[in-house]
Amino acid sequence: MSIEVNNIHRIKPIASYIVVKVLEETKTTSRGILLPNSKESPQKGEIISVGPGKKSESGQLKEIDLKQGQVVVFGEYAGTLIAQDESSKYLLIKEEDVYGTYE
Amino acid sequence: MSIEVNNIHRIKPIASYIVVKVLEETKTTSRGILLPNSKESPQKGEIISVGPGKKSESGQLKEIDLKQGQVVVFGEYAGTLIAQDESSKYLLIKEEDVYGTYE
Amino acid sequence: MSIEVNNIHRIKPIASYIVVKVLEETKTTSRGILLPNSKESPQKGEIISVGPGKKSESGQLKEIDLKQGQVVVFGEYAGTLIAQDESSKYLLIKEEDVYGTYE
Amino acid sequence: MSIEVNNIHRIKPIASYIVVKVLEETKTTSRGILLPNSKESPQKGEIISVGPGKKSESGQLKEIDLKQGQVVVFGEYAGTLIAQDESSKYLLIKEEDVYGTYE
Amino acid sequence: MSIEVNNIHRIKPIASYIVVKVLEETKTTSRGILLPNSKESPQKGEIISVGPGKKSESGQLKEIDLKQGQVVVFGEYAGTLIAQDESSKYLLIKEEDVYGTYE
Amino acid sequence: MSIEVNNIHRIKPIASYIVVKVLEETKTTSRGILLPNSKESPQKGEIISVGPGKKSESGQLKEIDLKQGQVVVFGEYAGTLIAQDESSKYLLIKEEDVYGTYE
Amino acid sequence: MSIEVNNIHRIKPIASYIVVKVLEETKTTSRGILLPNSKESPQKGEIISVGPGKKSESGQLKEIDLKQGQVVVFGEYAGTLIAQDESSKYLLIKEEDVYGTYE
Structure with missing residues (x-):
């Protein structure tokens, strides 16, 4: 299944789900040091909509x-x-997948 | 076991089960970009009947x-x-399998 | 161990167990479409006796x-x-194995 | 370790344990149909002593x-x-292993 | 690590641990029937000291x-x-490992 | 994804997440004894920011x-x-990953 | 990471962690019977510091x-x-790893 990007607002996440728009960032720092990929390298994204929470x-x-x-x-x-x-x-992620906010 | 499609209304889900009619959508976006299938690609469906909920x-x-x-x-x-x-x-799914609604 | 079919009424399930008589149905729909067996294909059965419930x-x-x-x-x-x-x-199943009733 | 059969009464099960004497039954029905063994085939036994229950x-x-x-x-x-x-x-089983009684 | 047998009384089990002295019994019954070892064959032992219990x-x-x-x-x-x-x-076992007492 | 080191303060960990700056220490003691690596060898780091805690x-x-x-x-x-x-x-770790503080 | 032995007092365990100094004991009893190593052979150690406990x-x-x-x-x-x-x-262990005290 796939949804048109311009229909993304029609998705209302339930429970602890969150819709995010992925903000891509190259995996090397500005001074060109490629992150050693042995560790997991987290993603950054903007929240489009959040679910009501989990019961x-x-x-x-x-x-x-x-x-x-x-x-x-x-x-x-x-x-x-x-x-x-x-x-x-756009991804559907869970609140538990989030490490922190970036302000 | 299989049930006649026109008998689907005779299924009353219990607990947190839900009967859905699958709404098929091609896996490529309107402008022909095939979704990279490495990630799971969710399904869309219309709710036919819901269980009473879980005790x-x-x-x-x-x-x-x-x-x-x-x-x-x-x-x-x-x-x-x-x-x-x-x-x-038609599928029998659980409430926990649902990510969100599409309005 | 096996129990005579005509002694099935002597089994009193405990906790959330249920005795069911399996109602066999061919795996193809009336118009001959064989269900793709990749998905699990549920069974249908009539309840003979139910346990008192789980503590x-x-x-x-x-x-x-x-x-x-x-x-x-x-x-x-x-x-x-x-x-x-x-x-x-005849099978002994658990309440948690049941998806719904067929009325 | 093994215990003399005539000392079996000296075992006092604790928590939700139960001592049962196994009542062997041939695996075919009286009319000689051998149970297909793909499914688990339960045992039958008489309760000798029960534990006080689980805390x-x-x-x-x-x-x-x-x-x-x-x-x-x-x-x-x-x-x-x-x-x-x-x-x-004679076996030591747990209450959770029991499906039902046979009356 | 090993402790001198005559220092065993210096071990004070904590939580639900128990010190037992194993009472060895040959694995065949008095009339020489070797227990089929496919099933687990439990041990017998005398309690030396018990922990205060689990919080x-x-x-x-x-x-x-x-x-x-x-x-x-x-x-x-x-x-x-x-x-x-x-x-x-001498063994350190947990209360949950015990099936029953032998009186 | 990677974040500029000088933007690290913009990360606000949520739930029980913690941002730490890793303080590297050679794996051998001052007198040159290399730690046997069969056991896990923990890391040391300074806390940059902590989440509000877990609900x-x-x-x-x-x-x-x-x-x-x-x-x-x-x-x-x-x-x-x-x-x-x-x-x-800089790492994002969980409170449950921490063994102790070093004062 | 490794810490100087003379800095061990600077580690303050959190939650249910405990710092112990391992007291090595040869694996054979005084009369030279080598412990059969099929079973796990526990360690003995002196408590240096304990965490506040687990929430x-x-x-x-x-x-x-x-x-x-x-x-x-x-x-x-x-x-x-x-x-x-x-x-x-010196090791960092958890309270749940401890079987008993040796007095």
Whole structure:
């Protein structure tokens, strides 16, 4: 399945899912040092939409502490590809995949 | 086992199960870019019926926040095939397999 | 161990176990389309008897929401064979193996 | 280690353990149909003694709902052999291994 | 590491650990039937000392229901060898490894 | 993805994540004894920033007991590389990866 | 990473971690019986410092029931090597790795 990039806003994530637009960054630092790839190298992306949060077994809601527009750092292998064109790529990731925000 | 497509309404999912009719979409975007398949590519489907929700160990019911008629995005490998004919395909999936709705 | 088919009523399932009589259905739809077997193909069966339900660690009972006589759809590989003759087959399955009822 | 069959009464199971005497049954039905062994084929046995039940993390006791003298149906590979002679075989099994009683 | 057999009393097990002296028994019954070893064959041992019991996550203590001097039946592969000489063998086992007592 | 070393302060870890600057130490002791590498050899690093702590299923916050500026000892294979240049290396690690502080 | 043996006191374990100085003991008993190594052979060590204890998900602290100066018996493969010289070896282990104390 794939969704048109310009239809991405029609996806409303549920539970602790988050739609992010991937902000590509070359894997070498500005002074040309290629990151040793033995360690996982995280991704950066902008939040397009967030789910309502996850319900515990007893039905209690744990909201997501992230908002639309924030830039987040998340796992290299995280998420599901839902839309892509020449210039942009969108993923569905989970809140648990996020390490931090980039301000 | 297989069920006649026109008998699909006779299936009443229990717990957090959901019956969906798969809405097939070609795997390339409108401008012909084939999605790189290394990542999982989710499916889209319309909800036919939802279970009552899952009971916790202590018997507390956690209802499903999805309704009949909604279009959902869910995992590529999710679910069990329960009915199929030339033009349609029905799966039994779990609420946990759903990433979001498509409105 | 095997039990005579006509002694099946002597089995009283405990906890969340259920005795079902398997209702065999050919794997192709009426118009001869063979179900692609890559996906799991669930089974259909009639409930003969249900256990009292499962006790949580703290001793609280979570009853089974299914009754004798209901037809259920359950996992292809679920259950234990307890009795069989030329025309019928009986399994012990768990409530968690059931996807839904067929009404 | 092995225990004399006539000393079996000296074993007091703890927690959710149960001592059973295995009641052997040939694996074919009376009309000679050999059970297809692809599925697990459960065992039948008579309860000799039951443990007091299992304590939860918080120390709450969950008693066993089975009694001495009942005949139970349990998993083919369940349990530990503790005593055996020419005519009888005794196992230590867990309550969770039991599918149902045979009345 | 090994501890002198005559220093075994200096070991104070913590949590749900138990020190046992293994009571060896030949693996054949008195009438010479060698136990089929396909099943696990449990061990028998005398309790030398027991730990105070295990604390749950919330700090609640679940005491051990076994006492010094009792003879217990426990798993064949359970425990850690802590002391041994020509005539005796001592193990550190966990309460969860014990199936029952032998009275 | 990689972040400029001088932008490291823009990363705000979430949940129980921590940004550390790795303080490299040769693997041999001052008197030249090379540590046998069969055991894991932990890393040392200075805390740059800590997340707010992790929320339990019921939404209760468990704060991190570590602060910016503390030097911590953590697992050899822990963490994700997020920034590096000729003289410094920054990782995102989890609180659970930390063994202790070095004062 | 390695720490000077004379700096070992600068390590403050967190959560349920414990710093121990390993007290080596030959693997044979005084009368020369080599311990059969098929079973795990635990280690003995003196406690140098203990962490504050582990916080449960709900933030409740479960303190460690062990103190500086006690000699403990712990798993053969437990822990992380943090400092070593010709005559001494220090490990970081977890409370769960400890079987008992040696008094």
